[in-house]
Amino acid sequence: MRLADKVAIVTGGGSGMGRAIAVEFARQGAAVVVADINYDAASDTVAQLKAMSARALPVKVDVTKRAETQSLCEQTLEAFGRVDVLVNNAGARCLKSFLDHTEEDWHRMIDINLTGHFFCAQAVVPQMLKQGKGKIINLASIAGHVGRPDRVAYCAAKTGVLGLTRALAMDLRGKGICVTAISPGSIETPMNSAAATDANVDWGGETVVGRWGRPEEVAYAAVFLASDESDYITGSEIEVEGGWLIGRARDGEL
Ligand SMILES: NC(=O)c1ccc[n+]([C@@H]2O[C@H](COP(=O)([O-])OP(=O)(O)OC[C@H]3O[C@@H](n4cnc5c(N)ncnc54)[C@H](O)[C@@H]3O)[C@@H](O)[C@H]2O)c1
Helix, strand or coil, rough: CCCCCCCCEECCCCCCHHHHHHHHHHHHHCCEEEEEEEHHHHHHHHHHHHCCCCCCCEHHHCCCEEEEHHHHHHHHHHHHHCEEEEEECCCCCCCCHHHCHHHHHHHHHHHHHHHHHHHHHHHHHHHHHHCCCCEEEEECCHHHHCCCCCCHHHHHHHHHHHHHHHHHHHHCCCCCCEEEEEEEECCCCHHHHHHCCCCCCCHHHCCCCCCCEEEEHHHHHHHHHHHHCCCCCCEEEEEEEECEEEEEEEECCC
């Protein structure tokens, strides 16, 4: 098993990709702390992991609150004694035009999608430094690479996640801690439930592969970045987007 004896925290682990990552980590032998603002959802994921005979703990956390992220790390250490992997996955998306974004919308997008990653990293890095090794995996997005319509604050936050990933990797150089990002494309999760049933949205058609991605396809990349197999990868990202970023040309286009 590729994550045997490792202890991982997965934020936003109560839903979508976070849940899929928690399941794949457990399948690979990790103990998993499922951290989510929605405790019931985190508990449902943990029940799934325990049914696989994995060690798992649900923790209620709002990643936008620094004290709660510190407590998340403390609860992880109390339960499992170490922390090897942090997956900063918790996120949310505000879909509206630029001028309709309120001050609250802006701060909420930056706080959940970017500041939360920063706070959680600050909470776990002291322990990873003691251990001399660690992996921090930040969920970014194709929205961190290109301008996408009606999500200006979300795009700004996700672009920030890529900058945070590179800068944190530099700050932790030579310490055995790798910091990486995953940029998913259009993945079938509750975040996209409205778009998935909207006949006007053809995100699958915008990819090279020709379909939406599945949450577990992101989880497989996370397993690799969490494992010792990726010890020579830091400050960079894996795009799990079916070729979306290169593939938006249509047959017959000049
Ligand atoms: N679904 C996609 O197509 C897609 C594409 C690119 C990037 N992403 C990113 O991937 C990550 C996971 O997305 P998903 O589609 O699985 O989302 P999702 O909506 O299914 O799950 C997000 C989870 O984060 C939790 N959460 C929200 N705010 C929180 C907070 N303040 N503190 C703690 N937990 C909180 C929610 O309760 C939920 O369980 C997000 O960072 C998202 O921005 C998603």
